[in-house]
Amino acid sequence: MPKRTLYSEDHDLFRESVKKMYAKELVPFVEEWETKGLVSREFWKACGDNGMLLPDIPEAYGGGGLDFKFNAILLEETALAGTTGPAFGVHNDIVAHYIHNYGSETVKSHWLPKMASGEAIGAICMSEPSTGSDLKAVRTKSTPVDGGFILNGSKTFITNGINADVAVIAARVGDDSGAKAISLFVVACNEKGFIKGNKLNKVGNRSSDTAELFFEDLFVPTENMLGEQGSGFIYMMKELPQERMSIAISCQAAAQHAYDLAVDYVKERKAFGKAVIDFQNTRFVLADMKAKLQVGWAHLDACIQALVDKELTTTEAASAKLWHSELRCEVVDNCLQMFGGYGYIEEYEIARLWRDARVMRIYGGTSEIMKDLISRSI
Incomplete structure (x- = not known):
């Protein structure tokens, strides 16, 4: 690997700490995770204990208050360790940022500290059985009711789908078929109506759990909408x-x-x-x-x-x-x-x-x- 000038001494020290932690908590368990089809929750907790979750989220919400380069180091070292198991790209880089950038203060204060500690694992729910890269075609429907919305629909290919405790869901509000009807919601995965389906049997990335999810009359409070209605896309x-x-x-x-x-x-x-x-x-x-x-x-x-x-x-x-x-x-x-x-x-x-x-x-x-x-x- 060529010499790189992107990282500072602080980044290098963080990288060494990640390598040491991986040697003890990750590398010995890769084959076990591959067989079981998911990463242990104990590993996620260990990552939280070692300051490896939500590194670029402000400290006020339990994060590291650092820059994205620390996230990049985690991604690099995970790949260099030969595994795709712990989906930091989803948990740290996607779900946490949706919640931080668009969530209410209540939502941020509730979920981000739990995600930073490893108590809660995040999933992003966009892809559907008939909708992959064409996100404008999302069919999961959100119907307004008193105090919130009722979600019905399904998602597939959801990384962390089995382990997930919190999910960001893309759903359509109203009958408009265009992108302006799509909104985003934060949902606890143990809510009534949030159903975890089969863990998908993939060709590769086997230690990274991927699942089908179903929403059957899932109630979501109004304050759990991310940002403004219709701005999801x-x-x-x-x-x-x-x-x-x-x-x-x-x-x-x-x-x-x-x-x-x-x-x-x-x-x-x-x-x-x-x-x-x-x-x-x-x-x-x-x-x-x-x-x-x-x-x-x-x-x-x-x-x-x-x-x-x-x-x-x-x-x-x-x-x-x-x-x-x-x-x-x-x-x-x-x-x-x-x-x-x-x-x-x-x-x-x-x-x-x-x-x-x-x-x-x-x-x-x-x-x-x-x-x-x-x-x-x-």
Whole structure:
């Protein structure tokens, strides 16, 4: 990995503390979480105890009062540890920010401290069985009643869906079919009418619990609406760049981790009487990946700084998500090839990294959607 100038000494100290904590609380349990299909709540509590949750949320609400670079370090180190399990990108970077940016003082004071301690795990509920990247087509309906709203509908592909204690839900108020009818609501997941369905059996990202959710006459108090009625779609568009940057960060670090594993393997593995790395093709493929990773880190750091400075555009975030997710798939696939048959065996970590990579080109907006967004700026 090239030397980076993005981070300060404080960031470096935080990174070292995360690595030490992961060595004790994360790495030994990855296989167990993969088998069970979710991360233990004990790990989330340990993260809270170690100041790893909501790092860029103000201290008044239990957060760290720091900048997004601390969030980025968590995403990087999680990927470098070889897992996608603890979905910090959802909990820290998305749900907490919706609540902080648009929630009432009551909602913020109630949920953010619990999320910062690990007592409450967050989920974002946008995707539906018939609605993925086209968020304007959300069908979950919210009907106004005395004191609040009644929600009916369903969501799918919801990260943290099983573990979640608090959810931000996109729903349509009224009969208008356009984006102006969409509003956002904060809901406790133990409320009557909030039903957790099946934990989805995914190809990869198995330790990150993903579920179907159903809302049957779910009552939501008026004060639990985020921001203004009908502004939900606008809020989602404002928050998506940070979500896509979170994905880009994880992808870059995961690609680097796969590369590092492959380099170690080809130096030890022998074929035809010599180390696999001694073959010219191996060295050329590694050199190509190393060059692309170098470019990737430079681009990523520029985007992170732009995000911290509130200068990152929607187009730049889409470009980052597109480029780094495609890079991750390319690098991981090339690295698996270097392992030969062993790369296709589950006991080898590279197999898991390969499985986990594919969805990155789908969620947070497909590569095709990213290209369409980018093309609008041309």
